[in-house]
Amino acid sequence: MPDQSFDLVILGGGSGGYSAALRATELGMSVALIEKDKVGGTCLHRGCIPTKALLHAAEVADTAKDSAHYGIVSTFESVDIAGVTSYRTGIVAKKFKGLQSLLKARGVTTIDGAGRLTSGTTVQVGDSTITGKHVVLATGSYSRSLPGLELGGRVIDSEIALDLDHVPKKVAVLGGGVIGVEFASVWKSFGADVTIIEALPHLIPNEEESLSKALERAYRKRGINYSLGVRFQSVTQDDSGVVVTLENGKTIDAELLLVAVGRGPSTAGNGFEEAGVQLDRGFVAVNDRLETTVPGVYAVGDIVFGLQLAHRSFQQGIFVAEQIAGLNPAIVSDVNVPRITYCEPEVASVGLTEAKAVEQFGRDAVQAYDYSLAGNAKSEILDTAGSIKVVRVKDGPVVGVHGIGTRVGELIGEAQLVVNWEATPEDIAPYLHGHPTQYEALGEAFLALAGKPLHAL
């Protein structure tokens, strides 16, 4: 491959890298997107898309098992994991093909190979030097483990878990965050006996505490076991399974241990520090406009400390392309990025928790309203419990929305607009919500906070 020059060179073709590429070509730049594996990255091939396909298959299994509740006679026989795999991989393959075509149609030059940053304007791929007036680093993340806990054999990460060719009979999940509770949800629906181990006092510990407690209740009802507030100590494995020991002496035996304790930034070995890019605990240090310590070099996505979510990476990719083009794009702070955990029941939130709002504005200045989905007709039809909690500043805007219940992930679109536009409940109370929908629950909470509740006291 010959040496080549572009307006923009992007290292890593995942959500952050390819969105920067697409926006930059729209803005008239020539773009090279360097990818060592497959464009689409973690989200498309190992993360969001395949796990959500699994969760949908799990929902179908639950629906088949519960069909009598709706007056439908059916028999749930078993999970055909080969069939589930073919459904999952089929979706990924279709989206991958679509993305490749889109990049081509937009005129992005995709370069296959591992790149290494060699200066503020150059990336080396094999023997070729790819030069850019600007460079974007978007090398993503990897599954972390705990000190002394080695992945291998029956101790697996999410990538191996995704590709299992069978449903484990009994599985332990280390970590009660998003990835851990999602896999626990799938495996339980598929018939496994599941135990989650979380060192902090609650599942999904970064969410509003009332959501964590509601999820714990729902999981208990589903028969998903969990050990909270106790740390992992060690694991042993042999041909028949694993034995996990916790610091309180309790042991859990299982067929597999999924390690889901978070993801580290893939920044080592890519030449970043040698080229002058400063790292901070492994993450690329950036200012609020995503500029690194080397002028002209930007970073986006999971290598930037904060929420590791695909849509944050998309937004940062677009932001950086617009920043380079001199458009002065708006900064979206992490707290206002929507967060969804796609387990059953789903959990969705945006903005400040009530506790954080009180910390920021003072107890007397914060008002919250928790609308139970028991009052929402569509949720009754779907047979889901849950709630939508809206947090506002008194006489001021909505600063947080937090929900739990089947399918509530779909409600966060409206919620994130309200929070990011700093709307007050009075501003939005007059706008309508289709009936019967689950998003009426949001409307009810806004009406209540505006002092005119409809289906609530």
Ligand SMILES: Cc1cc2nc3c(=O)[nH]c(=O)nc-3n(C[C@H](O)[C@H](O)[C@H](O)COP(=O)(O)OP(=O)(O)OC[C@H]3O[C@@H](n4cnc5c(N)ncnc54)[C@H](O)[C@@H]3O)c2cc1C
């Ligand atoms: C199991 C799981 C489920 C998830 N579910 C969700 C979800 O439902 N919703 C959500 O928003 N997020 C989800 N995520 C997180 C989401 O996948 C990431 O936040 C997102 O993919 C980050 O995008 P990125 O561009 O920063 O990195 P990545 O998508 O990891 O892309 C980085 C790319 O860079 C390439 N690369 C790395 N180094 C080099 C190099 N030296 N040269 C060339 N190429 C290189 C890699 O091959 C990779 O393709 C999930 C993650 C996991 C693991």
